[in-house]
Amino acid sequence: MxxxxxxxxxxxxxxxxxxxxxxxxxxxxxxxxxxxxxxxxxxxxxxxxxxxxxxxxxxxxxxxxxxxxxxxxxxxxxxxxxxxxxxxxxxxxxxxxxxxxxxxxxxxxxxxxxxxxxxxxxxxxxxxxxxxxxxxxxxxxxxxxxxxxxxxxxxxxxxxxxxxxxxxxxxxxxxxxxxxxxxxxxQEGTCPFRPSFQAIVDHRRKNNYSLGLGQLQGEEWQYLRKTIQKRMMNVNAASPFIEMQEKTADDLIKLIRHTKSNQNSEIKDFIVYLQRWSLESIVSALLGQRLGCLELSNNNNSTEMDQLISDTCTIFESQYKLMIGVPWWKIFPTPSWIAFINSHERIFEICKRYTLKTLRKYKDPLNSQTSNHINATPESFVLKLAREKNLHLDDLLTTVTELMISGIQTTASAMAFNLYHLAVNKECQDKLRQEITETFRIKKEQFLDAETLRSMSYLRAVVWETSRLNPVAFGTVRVLDRPIELSGYRIPSGVPLIPQNMVMSRLPKYFKDHDKFIPERWLKHGIHKGFHPYCVLPYGHGPRMCIGRRFAEQELNLGLIKIIKTFAVSYEKEPIDSVTELIVKPDRPITLKFKEI
Structure with a gap:
């Protein structure tokens, strides 16, 4: 033998x-x-x-x-x-x-x-x-x-x-x-290979769930991606939800007013409020529902929604530990594995219940004109996806779950970093407020639109400069199916390649005054031009870039407009840096002061 x-x-x-x-x-x-x-x-x-x-x-x-x-x-x-x-x-x-x-x-x-x-x-x-x-x-x-x-x-x-x-x-x-x-x-091709996380794959297969965009590979991934992408990645995909997301931002302003009046204009650990705002905004666009996360009075769903937010935090923390540590979880259930699975299951059940509620409310998604007329609101994203004949209900449920998990924490952290940089750079905050004021003066309308948002160049510059210094996504991974030459080395296929954008974006080799917050470098006639476009990739790149990019950008822009237009924001504590827990978050609670203008 x-x-x-x-x-x-x-x-x-x-x-x-x-x-x-x-x-x-x-x-x-x-x-x-x-x-x-x-x-x-x-x-x-x-x-x-x-x-x-x-x-x-x-x-x-x-x-x-x-x-x-x-x-x-x-x-x-x-x-x-x-x-x-x-x-x-x-x-x-x-x-x-x-x-x-x-x-x-x-x-x-x-x-x-x-x-x-x-x-x-x-x-x-x-x-x-x-x-x-x-x-x-x-x-x-x-x-x-x-x-x-x-x-x-x-x-x-x-x-x-x-x-x-x-x-x-x-x-x-x-x-x-x-x-x-x-x-x-x-060289990644039309079906880029990004390593799946085996704990999620095993759990979803065991429970007969769809694997979802984050875990699928090859032709299965490509088929699902194309089905969802045409509803989400179009330039104007998020435009129908501007009014809904703007109303959510208005509710955040009311909550800030109410909270700061009781705390001497200072709000401690402001990211907690941003997480509730992000959840409310995502659900309003995805499901066409309001959860009441930002209500000042009684909150019927407050306990469940707080648990949902907590579970999304646990998902990232535990998954990060499982990924970077010795994988004992493959041999026996570790505390991180148990926390990860339990949080994932609770989030999935909540998303499933609210998704089915939306679908039952509109029994026939192919003929929803009557229900839309009654509610006088745009058709929710879930209903748009339900119109896809080739999309299975399991894929829809997993998609909603993944968007919920990734969207709440990333958008809240991005907003926190933006507000922090504007709070410690008053001249930048003043320039942004001037652009916002001028935009509203010219527009003379209550609600913004997609064209107006795209015209606000300094707002976009602020968001991109924040993404350069504090990207909320640490990076991505690619595994190529062909050899490649990198920095003078022959690299075979099958090797995990991890771009370090968070480091490249802070190197003086690629950015002048690399440690300073200078939004002007992103303007068309900016003073610091000529940097490599692949240094800063806040939403990834290529066919596997962030599927919810349009919605996240719109949500973030509307939130910044409302806050900076209404308040002068200041920060007087120790400087804030980043911590990595699969996503990147502020390394300490953000305590902001809001002075009404």
Whole structure:
């Protein structure tokens, strides 16, 4: 039996070798290729390479010397147990003799000058723990302040850093050069592979839930994305909900007035109010309902809504711990895993109940003119999706759940950072208020519209400058199905690539006065132009960019307009930085003073 297994391994290696070198090559003579690059042992010559497409072996070609590793490819940190579910393993972890670079093939001399992934610098790793000993409590780095740790990695190792973190995980590459980030996104294809989180996948499959956009891959993801995208990513997709979201912002103003009058114009931990405002605004657009989260008097749903907000916080905190830590949860239920699953289930049940309530209210979504007339409100987003004949109810429920989970905390944190920067930069706040006042003077109408919002250039500049300094999404991950050259290194397919936009956006190399809040740099005739467009990507990029971008931008703009138009905002405490809990949040409670204008 042992001899049989050895023969199988040898044949498998033979098959992989020819498959790896079967692409177009500048060496036309195949005999010469075999003579120079195949191992000398005659038993390596393959008779049949058909089995190579199902190979799990790893090939590294460093200076065209072939090294085999029999270790299976397991992405434990990202929860990928079987890469064959997503793309052919025959293309994983190999370097062909012809690495595609634009439209041309690299010459042999050029290929020999490139370094392999084994040469990429990075922190030392040990079996089982990876680089965990570099993080607290053992080392100097704080996993909740990754932007600081990653700046140190960039300064020590350069624009491309290799790091291994988690049980049996493969090497991940941290990208600090926007040119490399651009290359990755330009080669991701129409169905980009972003690693799924196995805890969510397992839970949803166990309960027969739809996996949702965040976890699906390949053609299944593409089909669902196209169905939802045409309803959400159009430039004017969020425009019908402006009036609803503006009314929600008006309710926030009333709540601020009421609260500050009882607290000497000061509101402590203001992000709590922003979370309630974000939830109310999202539900009004998604479901066409008002929950009463911002009501001054009795709140019938206050307990349930507070639990919903708390559960969204728990989701991010626990998922982050599960992703970066040693995955004991794969062996036994850990406290973080239990908290994550319980919070996810409660959120799903609440979203399911309110979604079905909306659908029952309009029994026939294909003919909802009567119900719309009665309510005198635009058709909710859920009803728009319900019109899609090919969208299953399970997909709809999971979509609403994912939008709720991601939207509440990200929008609230983004608003908190915007208000903080405006509060400590009074001249910027005054410029924005001047633009708002002038806009309302010209418009002379009670409600804003999409065209007016797009015309407010300084408002957009404030939001983008805040996203540069404090992006609420730390970054994304891509796994390419083809080799790529990054910063002079040959990177095989199948390697997790993580753009570090939060670091790039703060580097003096790319931004003049990088540590200052200067919205003017984003204006058409700004004083600081010429920076790389891939340095700041607050909503991601490409086919897998944030699906709720239009709604989030509109909600944030309307909230800022209402607050700055009504109050002079100030902050007098210690400076605020960021903490990472899957999303990026303020590192301390934000206490703001509101003085009515």
């Amino acid at each position: 042992t001899h049989f297994r050895e023969n199988i391994v040898i044949k498998l290696k033979k098959a992989i070798f020819l498959t790896a070198f079967r692409r177009e090559t500048s060496i036309k003579n195949n005999d010469e290729l075999k003579k120079n690059f195949l191992p000398k042992e005659s038993n390596y010559w393959p008779k049949d390479s058909a089995s190579s497409k199902q190979s799990y072996s790893k090939i590294l070609c460093s200076n065209f010397k072939l090294h085999f590793r029999k270790k299976h490819i397991l992405f434990y940190s990202y929860g990928i147990n079987n890469l064959s579910d997503y793309f052919s393993i025959s293309r994983s972890y190999h370097e062909s003799a012809s690495i595609e670079h634009g439209k041309d093939n690299l010459t042999l001399t050029r290929r020999e000058s490139l370094l392999s992934i084994a040469d990429v610098p990075g922190p030392n790793s040990i079996p089982f723990l990876g680089s965990r000993l570099k993080y607290k409590p053992f080392g100097p780095w704080d996993e909740n302040r990754l932007h600081i740790a990653n700046i140190e990695k960039y300064n020590k190792y350069g624009p491309l850093v290799k790091e291994k973190n988690g049980l049996f995980s493969v090497d991940c590459l941290l990208l600090f050069d926007p040119n490399d980030v651009e290359k990755v996104f330009r």
